[in-house]
Amino acid sequence: MPRSSPVFVHVPYDDIEAIKAAATPNTVAVMVEPVQGEGGVCVPSSDYLPALRKLCDDRGWLLILDEIQTGNGRTGKYFAYQHFGILPDVVTTAKGLGNGVPIGACLARGQAATIFQPGNHGSTFGGNPLACSAALAVVKTITEQNLPEQASRLGARMLNGFRTALADVHGIVDIRGSGLMIGIQLNKDCPELVEKAKQVGLLINVTAGSTIRLLPPLIISDDQADEIVSTLVELIKSHQAE
Numbered sequence: 001m002p003r004s005s006p007v008f009v010h011v012p013y014d015d016i017e018a019i020k021a022a023a024t025p026n027t028v029a030v031m032v033e034p035v036q037g038e039g040g041v042c043v044p045s046s047d048y049l050p051a052l053r054k055l056c057d058d059r060g061w062l063l064i065l066d067e068i069q070t071g072n073g074r075t076g077k078y079f080a081y082q083h084f085g086i087l088p089d090v091v092t093t094a095k096g097l098g099n100g101v102p103i104g105a106c107l108a109r110g111q112a113a114t115i116f117q118p119g120n121h122g123s124t125f126g127g128n129p130l131a132c133s134a135a136l137a138v139v140k141t142i143t144e145q146n147l148p149e150q151a152s153r154l155g156a157r158m159l160n161g162f163r164t165a166l167a168d169v170h171g172i173v174d175i176r177g178s179g180l181m182i183g184i185q186l187n188k189d190c191p192e193l194v195e196k197a198k199q200v201g202l203l204i205n206v207t208a209g210s211t212i213r214l215l216p217p218l219i220i221s222d223d224q225a226d227e228i229v230s231t232l233v234e235l236i237k238s239h240q241a242e
């Protein structure tokens with residue numbers, strides 16, 4: 001069948017009306033991150049995913065969630081969609097799933113689970129026993145050690161620490177997050193902070209130009225979480241004073 005429109009149409013995040021406006025009779029699915037990572041750690045309003053679930057049900061579309069970054073305990077639940085009381089049709093996940101071993105997974109339920117059959121989507125190393133064993137051990141460890149709960153507790157501790165310590169610092173646009181996925185948005189670009197942080201032993205990332213993104217390991221201690229906050233606060237203060 002000839003394609004007359006792009007495969008993916010991009011719309012603004014956290015905006016259900018934008019999806020309705022972009023829909024065509026050929027629309028079959030909506031794919032979205034439950035919390036945007038690279039986009040700047042954007043946590044949607046609490047009614048966005050439930051409204052999207054309803055829209056997809058009403059229109060007969062699949063709801064596909066990209067949990068590559070948010071899955072496996074990162075946001076304080078095993079999957080981020082669990083914060084919103086909905087079930088997606090398809091979920092992709094990777095990163096934390098292998099805890100360093102390269103593996104990604106695509107999960108589906110209901111009708112969506114009947115589409116791919118074994119062998120339909122082959123790949124040289126897909127489903128290899130070594131990576132799958134590593135992922136199984138990771139899932140078991142995350143579940144048995146209740147690491148999502150730990151991420152939730154430590155994330156709240158860090159958010160609170162940043163909000164308190166940066167309350168009087170000028171140019172802090174927002175401090176937001178979900179579990180151990182934290183974003184601090186400044187009023188100016190700050191890519192140089194990545195190197196400055198490295199020099200004091202901290203690995204951070206800057207996304208969308210001016211948002212410092214933190215994705216610390218789920219197994220850090222309270223003391224380490226506090227150390228991340230105090231070290232980064234000093235860096236931010238001197239950056240904003242320049």
Ligand SMILES: Cc1ncc(COP(=O)(O)O)c(C=O)c1O
Binds near residue numbers: 066068
């Ligand atoms: C939310 C999200 N989706 C997709 C990807 C791409 O994943 P992969 O590199 O496994 O293809 C990334 C990688 O950073 C991501 O953060």
